[in-house]
Amino acid sequence: MTSTDIPAGFEPHFRKSPLTDPWEPIYSRKTDRAVIIGLRLAQPHTNARGLIHGGLIASLADNAMGYSCALVTDWTTSFVTISLAIDFVGSAGIGQWLAVESDVIKTGSTICFAQSLVKADDAVIARASGTFRVVPKKG
Numbered sequence: 001m002t003s004t005d006i007p008a009g010f011e012p013h014f015r016k017s018p019l020t021d022p023w024e025p026i027y028s029r030k031t032d033r034a035v036i037i038g039l040r041l042a043q044p045h046t047n048a049r050g051l052i053h054g055g056l057i058a059s060l061a062d063n064a065m066g067y068s069c070a071l072v073t074d075w076t077t078s079f080v081t082i083s084l085a086i087d088f089v090g091s092a093g094i095g096q097w098l099a100v101e102s103d104v105i106k107t108g109s110t111i112c113f114a115q116s117l118v119k120a121d122d123a124v125i126a127r128a129s130g131t132f133r134v135v136p137k138k139g
Contacts, residue, residue, distance in 0.1 A: 035067035038099040052092040061128035064100040069112035072104045079132035086128045092120030
């Protein structure tokens with residue numbers, strides 16, 4: 001795999017945001033219970049040492065878990081983050097494929113709980129957990 005290859009099943013991410021626009025291109029892949037977010041690490045994703053920035057990891061994990069909560073509830077509601085916890089257990093550099101793989105733990109009428117593993121070329125570099133508040137969509 002070269003530094004420009006995108007793994008099978010990933011397509012340009014379906015949702016854009018002013019925060020993530022500078023990090024494009026961002027990709028995603030939907031499963032039955034998760035939205036997996038991925039990108040090929042480049043200079044805009046790094047800190048001054050050329051390693052992936054923790055803020056990028058936190059933002060993408062937050063997005064992937066929130067979208068996964070929306071997916072398992074058939075996109076009928078929106079979610080806002082109540083809490084987010086990240087454990088950094090490794091690092092990654094330019095050229096590696098980053099994937100945020102989420103798992104929805106429990107959904108309810110007011111709260112959704114999710115967790116994710118953040119991987120660089122299939123090696124876990126962070127784990128995250130999030131709690132999300134259900135926000136009914138406005139008609």
